[in-house]
Amino acid sequence: MLRERCLAILAGAALFLALPASADEAAVCAPVAKVPPERHLRQLTLDLLGRPPTWEEYKAVQAKGSVSEEDIRAMMNDELFYTRVRNFHRALLRSNISASVFDNGNSRLGGNGTSTPFGFANNPSTALRGVNGQSCNADVEQSSCLTTIQDKHAAPLTAKPRTSCTDDMGVPMPVSYDYDTNYYTCTELAVETSNALTTCDQLADLPATDAWGQYRYFCDNRVVGGAVKSHLCKPDRRPGKPGVALTIETKNASGLVESFDHPDPASKPSLLTLKRCTLDLGLNNNIRGSFAPIRGCIQREGYVTKPAPYWAPAGSPATVKVCAIEAQERDHNPWTRESCETGRFANDRSCGCGVGMRRCGVSNIGLTTDPLFVRNVHDMRVAAFNEEPLRIAESVVRRDEPYYNILTTRRSFVNGTLSEFYRQRQGVGVFSATAPAPLESIPAIAYTDAANWKEYTRDESHSGVLTTPGFLYRFPTHRARVSEFYEAFLCKTFVPGSETSLPDPEDSCNRENNLAKRCGCNYCHATIEPTGAHWGRYAERAAQFLPANQFPRFDPKCRDCAINGDTNCGGECSQYVMQAYDGDGASSLGLLKTYLYRTADEEQNIEAGPRLLVERMYQSGELERCTVKRVWNEFLGRPMTAEEQRMYLAPLASDFAKSGHRFKSLIERVVTTDAYRRID
Structure with a gap:
């Protein structure tokens, strides 16, 4: 039997209109059938508190015969209700930046600080030590490099006698080296010489005129199966390998081979030479302080002992081993004066992780049942940024303030993870997030106290959840931020209407770079572009605020660089128009990107920020x-x-x-x- 039910308004009351099975039957109106009090209570506790009713709650509602407004209000003062509020806003704001901010490993340290030193064992290792995934020498303390016994076959280890384990500016130098098997084939010396020689020292005792003695510099002691064995390393000349064409053996005045070279340098091969490994470093572009490991060599520094880093939980050892490079605390390269407060720090031998190792993090260390277990630093930060907008929304509901304060309030919250992130300027090279208030006004909470959230007031540029890193990173472009605002708070989406159509491919309107004017695009972008201007003082793909005193509307230095073809301009003009694709762009070189194609009214949106957008939406x-x-x-x-x-x-x-x-x-x-x- 097919039945259909609909609502109708009769005598000011909502009634159900039940349609009979037969079209010949008269329509019959019946009162709305409501759930009994017990089921109503169950619906409410599940919806408001996320749990079923207790036996005592069932008994109480049976005695009263209904769930009263006071009962509902009492539920909305329960802590479980505020958890429900956070979860509602988590879905509304899609509060999860784990797919928006990636820690590609360049700021993460390997090791555990005890048996193995903390140090980069990932991409930066190539610039620091010569090969990806190579940490420091865990057997040599950096300060003892001069007294550490070195193999006599390798002497001289440096071009000039070394009197310090650092260079003139205190930058750690290598204490040991190995030949890189990406470039060399290393064969056990006993096998290579049919047991005539077993150690590098025996090889070193042979004269340079000997068939094996001439290769003393390329003898390498390597650990195999837990035992140290001497190997002879020569360029890997298998087809397709880098050293296949290095057939010339260049010798020094003593007759010892010092390098393997290409026979035709004029052909500009990709690999011209492989030199013997020493403890000396090369230079990039002959710039002092821009260090480069010798190609084909793994040059490792030693370790130092430092106080436990910021992520260490209570009960951790008071001191830990750290690779000497990562243990440095400089804010800039002492030779070149380049900043260590950007992502480049990980590839600069002179920077290090900073005070308290604030620029670096670790993945999970140990087992979760271990009292010294350390949680993944990056995941902790992502979780905290995800939670911040939800705490703002909860605080507005908890205080029974006007709901749209969630979009305008300057109030926010930090836990230990975010407090240390801002106050200690952590996360360099991974997160680009401007401190939301003067550092002294951000509550001081220990990093490990992730469950402790404290309130503070952000500066005047902020507007509720719309300027939190959780929102800005989750919706990384100005257009994405507009789309989320419209969808979440206006229940609107940007979809071209059925009446819209694209122009002919040859129409010049297709070449209009201003999407607010381009045919076929302007249906949506005529609204999106001026609305997106409200976030114009926030960088895209970041949570960086661009204050006018540091990022003026127009920067003549950026314009001059752009005119001269220097689109990088020392890395200072990434937020400015540096390339022209049309007439407006050509006349806008040196203009802050968010001002490109803006009308006077839209420029007001930029300076007023998201708060003005919310105020305008109130009116509708x-x-x-x-x-x-x-x-x-x-x-x-x-x-x-x-x-x-x-x-x-x-x-x-x-x-x-x-x-x-x-x-x-x-x-x-x-x-x-x-x-x-x-x-x-």
């Missing part, structure tokens, strides 16, 4: 109507039907506005409607 009533729809969908588990929109949307939105936009008041109204309580 769309914020209230969308919030009603969101709450309805959340608590009824489905969108409003067309009939329900006619019955409920306007009254609920009006009551929401009259209540001062109190979120709890709106929820109370929704869960007391007949639609929430009826039996379908």
Whole structure:
């Protein structure tokens, strides 16, 4: 039997109109069938608190015969309700930046600080030690490099006698080396010489005129199966390998081979030479302080002992072993004066991890059952940034403030992870996030106290959740930020209308770089572009604020660099127009990117920020109507039907506005409607 039910308004009351099975039967109206009090209680506790009722709660509602408004309000003062509020806003804001910010490993340290020193064992190792994945020498303390016994076959180890384990500016120098098997084939010396020689020292005792003695510099002691064995290393000349063409053996005055060279340098081969390994470093472009390991050589520094880093939990050892390069605390390269406060620090031998190792992090160390277990630093930061906007939303609801304060308040929260991130300027090279307030006004919380959230006030540039790193990174472009704002708070999406059409491919309108004017695109972008300007003082793909005193609307230095073809301009003009693709772009070189193609009104949006956008949306009533729809969908588990929109949307939105936009008041109204309580 097919039955259909619909809502109708009769005598000011909502009734069900039950259609009979036969078209000949008369329509019969019946009262709305509501769930009994026990089921209503179960719905409410599951929806508001995320748990079923207790036996005592069932008994109480049976005694009263209904769930009262006071009961509902009591539930909305329970801590479980505020967890529910955070989860609602987690979904609304899609608060998860794990796919937006990547720690590619360049700031993460390997080792455990005890048996193996903390140190880069990833991409930066190539620039620091000559090969990817190579840490420092865990057997040699850096300060003892001069007294460490070196193999006599390798002498001289340096071009000039070394009197210090560092260079003139205190930068750690290598204490040992190995030949890189990416370039060399290293064969056990006993095998190579048919047991005539077994150690490098025996090889060193042979004269340079000997067939084996001439290769003393290329003898390498390597650990095989837990034992140290001497190997003879020569360029890997297998087809397709880098050393296949290095057939010339160049000798020094003593007759010892010092390098393997290409026979035709004029042909400009990709690999011209492989020189013997020593403890001397090369230079990039002959710039002092721009160090480069010898190609084909793994040159490792020693370790130092330092106080436990910031991520160490209570009970950790007071001191740890750290590779000498990573243990440095400089803010800039002492030779070149280049900053260590950018992602380049990991590849600069003179920078290190900074005070307290603040520029570096670690992945999980140990087992979760181990009292010294350390959680992944990057994951901790991502989790904290994800949580911050939810804490802002919860605080507004908890204080029963106007709901849209979540979009405008300067109030925010930090836990230990974020407190240390801002106050100690951590996360260099991974996160680009401007401190939201003067550092002294950010609550001081220990890094390991991740569960402790404290309130503070951000500076005037901030506007609720819309300027948190969690929002800015999750929606990395100005257009994405507009799209999320419209979808989450106005219940609108940007979809071209059926009446829109693309122009002919040859139409010059297709070449318009301003999307607000390009044919076929302007349907959406005529709204998106001026709206996105409200985030114009926030960098894209970052959470960096661009204050006018540091990032003026126009920078003549950037313009001059652009005109001269220097689009990098020392790395200082990444936020400015440095290349021209049309007439407007050509006349806008040196202009802050967010000002390109802007009208005077749109420039006002840039300076006013997201707060102005929210204030404008207040006037339309769309914020209230969308919030009603969101709450309805959340608590009824489905969108409003067309009939329900006619019955409920306007009254609920009006009551929401009259209540001062109190979120709890709106929820109370929704869960007391007949639609929430009826039996379908």
